[in-house]
Amino acid sequence: MTGLLGGDSRVALTALESEARAELDRICHWWTTHSPAPGGGFFGEISEDGAPRPDASRSIILNTRLLWFFSSAFSFTQNEACGKLADRAYQGLMDQFLDPITQTFIWMVSDQGVPLNSRKQTYAQAFGIYALAAYARATQNPEALEKALTIFAQVQTHFIDHGHGGWLEALGPNLEPIDDVRLSDRDQNSPKSMNTHLHVLEAYTALYETLVHLHPTHPNIDRVRSALDVAFDIFNRHIVSPRKDRLGLFFDLDWTSQSTVRSFGHDIEASWLLYEAGLSLDTSARIGEAKQTALHLAYGAWQGLSEYGGLYEEIGADGHLSRLHVWWIQAEALVGFLNAFAINRDPLFFKSALGVWNFIKANQLETQGGEWLELARLDDQTSKAGLMAGPWKCPYHTGRAMMETIRLCRNLKATA
Numbered sequence: 472m473t474g475l476l477g478g479d480s481r482v483a484l485t486a487l488e489s490e491a492r493a494e495l496d497r498i499c500h501w502w503t504t505h506s507p508a509p510g511g512g513f514f515g516e517i518s519e520d521g522a523p524r525p526d527a528s529r530s531i532i533l534n535t536r537l538l539w540f541f542s543s544a545f546s547f548t549q550n551e552a553c554g555k556l557a558d559r560a561y562q563g564l565m566d567q568f569l570d571p572i573t574q575t576f577i578w579m580v581s582d583q584g585v586p587l588n589s590r591k592q593t594y595a596q597a598f599g600i601y602a603l604a605a606y607a608r609a610t611q612n613p614e615a616l617e618k619a620l621t622i623f624a625q626v627q628t629h630f631i632d633h634g635h636g637g638w639l640e641a642l643g644p645n646l647e648p649i650d651d652v653r654l655s656d657r658d659q660n661s662p663k664s665m666n667t668h669l670h671v672l673e674a675y676t677a678l679y680e681t682l683v684h685l686h687p688t689h690p691n692i693d694r695v696r697s698a699l700d701v702a703f704d705i706f707n708r709h710i711v712s713p714r715k716d717r718l719g720l721f722f723d724l725d726w727t728s729q730s731t732v733r734s735f736g737h738d739i740e741a742s743w744l745l746y747e748a749g750l751s752l753d754t755s756a757r758i759g760e761a762k763q764t765a766l767h768l769a770y771g772a773w774q775g776l777s778e779y780g781g782l783y784e785e786i787g788a789d790g791h792l793s794r795l796h797v798w799w800i801q802a803e804a805l806v807g808f809l810n811a812f813a814i815n816r817d818p819l820f821f822k823s824a825l826g827v828w829n830f831i832k833a834n835q836l837e838t839q840g841g842e843w844l845e846l847a848r849l850d851d852q853t854s855k856a857g858l859m860a861g862p863w864k865c866p867y868h869t870g871r872a873m874m875e876t877i878r879l880c881r882n883l884k885a886t887a
Contacts, residue, residue: 480821481884481887483821483825484880484883484884485880485884487824487825487828487876487880488876488877488880488881490828490832491872491873491876491877491880492873492877494836494873495544495547495548495870495873495874495877496548497840498842498866498869498870498873499544499548499550499552499553499870500840501840501841501842502537502540502541502556502842502860502866502870503541503550503552503553503556505517505521505523505842505859505860506537506556506860507556507559508523508525508582511559511563512529512534512559512563512567512584513529513533513534513537513559513560513563514527514860515527515528515529515530515533515582515861515862516858516860516861516862517842517858517859517860517861518857518858518859519845519857519858519859521841521859525582526582527582527861528579528580528581528582528587529567529579529580529581529582529584530578530579530861530862530863531568531576531577531578531579531592531595531598531599532594532595532598532862532863532865533860533861533862533863533864533865534560534563534564534567534568535564535576535595535598535599535601535602536598536602536865536866536867537556537560537865537866538557538560538561538564538602538603538605538606539598539601539602539605539606539867540553540865540866540867540870540871541553541554541556541557541560542557542560542602542605542606542608542609542610543605543609543870543871543874544870544874545557545609546605546608546609547874547877554609554610557606557609557610558610560602560606561603561606561612561615564576564599564602564603565618566584567580567584568580568599569618570589570591570644572645573591573625573644573645573646574621574622574625575591575596575622575625575626575629575646576591576595576596576599576622577589577590577591577595577644578590578591578592578595579862589644590641590642590643590644590649591630591641591642591643591644591646592640592641592652592654592667593626593630593638593639593640593641593642593667593671594640594654594666594667594670596622596625596626596630597626597667597670597671597673597674598670598674599619599622599674600619600622600623600626600674600675600677600678601670601673601674601677601678603615603616603618603619603622604616604619604674604677604678604680604681605677605681607619607681607685608681608684608685611685616681616682616685616686619678619681620678620691620695623675623678623691623695623698624691626638626671627694627698629642629646630642632662632663632724634724635724635725635726636701636705636709637663637668637705637709637726638663638667638668638671639652639662639663640652640653640654640661640662640663640664640667641653641654654666654667655863658721659720659721659729659730661721661722661723661729661730662722662723662724663721663722663723663724663726664720664721664722665710665718665719665720665721665722665734665737665741666720666737668702668705668706668710669706669710669737669740669741669744671702672699672702672703672706672744672745672748673744673748675695675698675699675702675748676699676744676747676748676751678695678699679692679695679696679699679751680751682695696752699748699751699752700752700757702748703745703748703749703752703757703760703761706741706745707745707760707764709722709726710722711741711745711764711767711768714767715763715764715767715768715771716738716767716768716770716771717733717738717768717771718734718737718738718741718768720732720734720737730788731788732785732786732787732788733775733785733786734784734785735772735774735775735782735783735784735785735786735800735804736782736784736785736797736799736800736803736804738768738771738772738775739768739769739772739782739800739803739804739807739808740803740806740807741768742764742765742766742768742769742772742807742810742811743765743803743806743807743810743811743875745761745764745765745768746761746762746764746765746810746814748761749761749762762814765810765811765814766811766814766815768807769807769808769810769811769820770811772804772807772808773808773819773820773823776804776823776826776827777794777796777830779796779830779834779847779849780826780827780829780830781796781800781801781804781827781830781831781834781835781847782796782800782801782804782827783795783796783800784796784797784800794850794851795846795847795850795851795854796830796834796835796846796847796849796850797845797846798835798843798844798845798846798864798868798869799868799869801827801830801831801835801847802831802843802868802869802871802872803868803872804823804824804827805824805827805828805831805872805876806871806872806875806876806879808820808821808823808824808827809821809824809875809876809879809880810875810879812824812883813879813882813883828876830847831843834847834848834849835847835848837859841859842859842860842864842866842869843869845857845858845859845864
């Protein structure tokens with residue numbers, strides 16, 4: 472690397488941008504050709520060999536993330552197949568997952584659209600808002616924007632902890648308190664989590680940006696901005712560690728930490744999502760906080776890089792390092808390190824981003840034109856679910872990483 476952004480760096484950025492665009496096209500092609508189910512909607516699962524499982528149940532997370540991806544990819548590339556599937560995903564979300572009484576999203580339906588689990592996870596509402604905002608922005612659909620605002624209002628009314636601040640993890644089918652609020656079997660049964668708050672922050676950023684872009688005089692824009700500012704403050708004060716280099720994962724109602732696990736993937740993902748939120752709020756104080764926290768988290772996550780160039784999963788409560796290279800973590804590491812480089816031009820971050828990308832190309836991509844592998848080829852495969860698509864396996868992390876990488880490469884070259 473020569474200079475602040477010398478010739479070698481510019482060449483590397485140009486190559487990275489080109490490769491990311493090719494990979495985005497590949498991701499679009501795989502999901503547009505493999506995920507739609509013949510009877511409508513999208514397959515709930517696709518096995519590792521590419522075979523759909525028609526009778527698999529369908530999760531709100533997969534379906535909101537598909538809506539987000541197809542909408543965002545259509546905006547970014549004008550890919551008509553993505554645009555058509557965004558319409559399909561939107562209709563399916565409204566028809567099968569939206570509870571018409573509570574105006575919130577349920578968790579799981581059958582392959583026929585019959586509700587199987589009607590609990591209301593805050594995490595799911597956040598992804599609903601995130602997806603609807605992207606669809607509204609891509610299609611100028613006013614109904615989608617108003618639906619996002621309706622769900623936002625429900626979250627702000629029913630899911631907030633008015634005593635200590637923040638958002639509760641989950642409520643029951645009728646928005647009543649429930650005992651088991653876990654997002655998944657891997658999670659602790661804690662009333663608040665980093666993961667939910669990260670994606671509330673992400674969703675509120677997207678909703679606010681969509682309002683600014685489509686409807687800057689909307690009567691609810693100030694309410695959304697205020698909620699985003701609160702989400703930013705809560706995340707920075709309670710979830711980011713005092714040293715700013717890592718996140719707490721689970722909390723009691725009063726924000727007492729209940730976990731010692733260190734998640735490298737969430738640390739690096741939060742670094743750039745928090746930065747984006749700070750830029751959206753667009754005050755010198757919030758931007759300054761966002762830059763500081765983003766860099767501290769990125770330097771902290773850098774400690775989790777493996778000797779192969781990818782990012783390890785986590786350090787468990789027992790101090791054991793999980794040496795797995797999970798697909799979504801590599802995607803977020805690429806964006807997070809490149810974003811950190813854009814902030815302070817530390818060559819360490821650029822080298823790390825390129826190392827992660829080289830690792831992805833060598834170990835995470837399915838060589839026969841398929842989706843990203845759940846675990847890298849060099850990992851112990853015993854813990855994998857064996858899915859190319861499933862409740863948590865989708866193009867949200869991978870497709871977004873390619874779009875963000877292209878954007879960052881262009882901005883870096885333009886501002887050098």
